[in-house]
Amino acid sequence: MKDFVAKLKQFRQRLAESCRCRNLCLNAKPEVVPVRFPVTRLIFQPFAVLTDRFGLLFRLAAVFALPITLLSVLMGFASVCFTGHRDAYFFCSDSQAWYLVYLLIKIFLVSVFVVRWYDSAFLNRAYGWKDLLLPTKRDGIAAALIIACFFLNLTPLLSFYLLYIRDPNPDWVVEVTYFAVVSLGFLVPFVLMRFYVLLNIFLDDGTKVAPGWVWARSRGNNLSIILSLFLIIIITLFVLLYLQQSVVNLEAEYVNWGGTVMEYVNNLFLLMLVSLIINNSQIQKEYLLGGENGKNASN
Numbered sequence: 001m002k003d004f005v006a007k008l009k010q011f012r013q014r015l016a017e018s019c020r021c022r023n024l025c026l027n028a029k030p031e032v033v034p035v036r037f038p039v040t041r042l043i044f045q046p047f048a049v050l051t052d053r054f055g056l057l058f059r060l061a062a063v064f065a066l067p068i069t070l071l072s073v074l075m076g077f078a079s080v081c082f083t084g085h086r087d088a089y090f091f092c093s094d095s096q097a098w099y100l101v102y103l104l105i106k107i108f109l110v111s112v113f114v115v116r117w118y119d120s121a122f123l124n125r126a127y128g129w130k131d132l133l134l135p136t137k138r139d140g141i142a143a144a145l146i147i148a149c150f151f152l153n154l155t156p157l158l159s160f161y162l163l164y165i166r167d168p169n170p171d172w173v174v175e176v177t178y179f180a181v182v183s184l185g186f187l188v189p190f191v192l193m194r195f196y197v198l199l200n201i202f203l204d205d206g207t208k209v210a211p212g213w214v215w216a217r218s219r220g221n222n223l224s225i226i227l228s229l230f231l232i233i234i235i236t237l238f239v240l241l242y243l244q245q246s247v248v249n250l251e252a253e254y255v256n257w258g259g260t261v262m263e264y265v266n267n268l269f270l271l272m273l274v275s276l277i278i279n280n281s282q283i284q285k286e287y288l289l290g291g292e293n294g295k296n297a298s299n
Contacts, residue, residue: 032216035287039224046279053121061271064113069264075102080259083248111143117275118203145199159185193225194218197284217288228280236273
């Protein structure tokens with residue numbers, strides 16, 4: 001009996017020591033402290049950056065809107081192709097495969113613009129005409145991130161399509177399970193918006209952080225991010241729909257050149273509106289990487 005009691009005490013002592021070691025291991029890396037984004041600054045500061053650097057933004061957008069417009073017109077996917085004027089005046093394509101190629105090239109050109117805008121507006125880098133449109137490895141990585149983000153944001157459309165085409169199952173367990181799993185796609189954009197800032201962190205050429213750190217650091221800011229991005233998206237849709245309606249209302253005799261001009265204006269505004277998302281992510285980056293448990297000092 002005495003031997004049993006002695007072994008029991010020895011086991012308890014070893015267990016206590018292992019628990020202390022476990023606590024030391026767990027506490028070796030400090031917990032990430034969340035940071036709070038001021039909702040008013042997150043909403044209005046991107047527009048302030050746009051107005052403060054409007055001349056720079058307009059020049060960059062005017063340059064990059066030209067190759068995007070040529071791409072749209074030559075491949076047959078200009079805005080006028082989605083109106084009643086398409087058959088008489090413009091070459092228009094109905095190929096889905098070519099549209100995917102067109103979309104990927106367009107996103108790449110937009111990505112190059114994003115890199116040039118970030119470098120010029122936030123890193124004070126000057127580009128000459130020789131290097132402005134010349135692609136780099138950094139442009140390719142940025143394009144890969146933006147393309148991945150773009151298609152992940154289309155997940156709700158896939159979920160809606162799968163729910164639309166499904167045949168109801170008489171087994172309610174299968175039906176509920178299918179609905180629950182497929183409906184997760186609607187949540188993807190709300191999760192993804194917490195990681196938009198990773199693009200700005202990559203473009204900054206500075207501190208690199210893990211996605212898990214960004215998720216923990218931005219905890220509690222979902223509503224602020226949603227409100228700020230919602231305003232940008234609403235303005236973007238309003239402007240682009242207004243421009244598309246202007247294309248629809250073109251007089252027939254002006255479609256030949258007017259459609260091309262409107263396509264250029266459409267792309268010009270699109271690039272300027274894309275810059276608002278980059279500006280929004282930049283405000284987030286300043287708070288994420290600054291203050292307590294950040295990587296560098298905030299402004």
